[in-house]
């Protein structure tokens with residue numbers, strides 16, 4: 001594999017060319033189509049994956065077939081480290097939400113890389129800490145907020161992470177489907193559609209194509225609800 005492909009991963013930002021070359025020699029590319037599963041929860045795991053392009057959702061499926069989205073990951077992110085670190089099956093199902101290209105590293109090579117490079121091990125621990133914080137935040141939302149509060153928090157987080165402030169006072173955010181919002185906040189698609197419809201009726205937000213425009217007053221109102 002070309003060393004240059006690895007340069008853009010912050011995981012490897014402290015490595016020199018020689019160290020990076022050694023890792024590049026171990027990695028194998030894999031491609032997945034949109035909606036294809038990279039792996040399923042409870043399978044045995046043998047590879048670590050770095051997302052080169054595309055995106056995935058990390059999900060759990062309840063026995064009744066209900067999907068809970070734990071996280072969305074994109075270029076530069078990694079997944080599949082947990083089963084390699086704790087020797088247990090995959091903790092979640094990972095599905096491509098767009099055409100996906102990953103670089104994979106086998107278990108023994110991955111563990112060897114961690115043993116030899118503290119900077120990489122530290123970055124993986126930092127990312128695991130970040131994911132644990134995000135999971136704690138989700139547990140708090142689910143345990144203490146009603147569905148309107150969870151939707152308000154969802155929009156606030158979206159506006160903070162990727163919102164574009166427009167001159168007319170609106171904040172534009174990319175709209176995930178109502179079904180995926182529902183699967184992220186633990187409710188039904190019908191409830192999300194009804195709540196978004198109510199917010200539109202109250203003129204707090206507008207939906208156009210794949211963009212939602214949040215009014216400044218909606219953001220203030222959401223802040224009061226969370």
Ligand code: CMP
Nearest residue numbers: 070071079080081082083090091092131
């Ligand atoms: P692994 O358990 O090997 O396979 C599923 C992967 O999904 C897991 O490693 C992590 O990389 C990722 N994953 C599991 N739970 C979460 C979560 N709560 N947030 C983000 N990523 C997760």
